Amino acid sequence: DVKLVLEAARVQVEYHFPVEGSGGQLTIIRILGATPGVWTIQLHGDILLNGSYQVWLPMTGFVSPSVEFLAATPDYTVTCPASALGIICCGAYDSANKSLYAKGSRGPAWDGRILPDMVAPGVGVRGIYPQGPGLMSGTSAAAAVLAGTCALLLQWGVREGNDPSMGTYQIRAYLIRGCLRRADMEYPNNQWGYGAIQLMQTFHLMREL
Structure with missing residues (x-):
């Protein structure tokens, strides 16, 4: 939990590794009290396999409708539990x-x-x-x-x-x-x-x- 120097916002980061089923890493970033505007999040990895990652906003109802990605894509939007193995999606x-x-x-x-x-x-x-x-x-x-x-x-x-x-x-x-x-x-x-x-x-x- 870190308070930004030039902002009133606080940033919380959670790491989950390894994720059950995939062995990958899940990172949850929460920006509390964010100042309205355009925010940029930069990622720096210690161990890189292929450099690819996916980012999702919370589901509808868990975040303000005004929060969105500037360059979002409709692909890769099937998430858990629909993306689990052994089910019908x-x-x-x-x-x-x-x-x-x-x-x-x-x-x-x-x-x-x-x-x-x-x-x-x-x-x-x-x-x-x-x-x-x-x-x-x-x-x-x-x-x-x-x-x-x-x-x-x-x-x-x-x-x-x-x-x-x-x-x-x-x-x-x-x-x-x-x-x-x-x-x-x-x-x-x-x-x-x-x-x-x-x-x-x-x-x-x-x-x-």
Whole structure:
């Protein structure tokens, strides 16, 4: 915790090494009481492997909306837990006009893996709020649609005995196999993954196995 000489701000720096799962280093920088304006953060490494690094601001709601990077990129914005190994990472798209949800995060993951794995409807999704039915948009809504899709696959596989050992890896493979893909796009990519989920097509293709 250091107080700057010419500013009223205080700077806190935390180092976490090694990070579980990656073995990399995580550095958290907090600037408390920052004077409004443009701030520059310079990094100096003691041991450099390739000199690459990624920097993220806190998630929406944890920092003022006026705080932003001057030269931000939409790539590498899929973060934990969506970037963890052994899960299904879901993006969002508008099923009405087949366009990508503009506010969704994009891959690749921090280690270069292509993410998301696939996209699900995430614009104008009907759901239940505390006050009653309503519409919601975002990757959280898309993740809920994907979770329901996974539940139906588990019912088919485990409950009905078609694939009793079904788990995350099998579900991911089945869903990827049935994804809808456009002819003018190369898959997988860091916006659409392997395409848009289509459960009926997944079931049709599974019957052919």
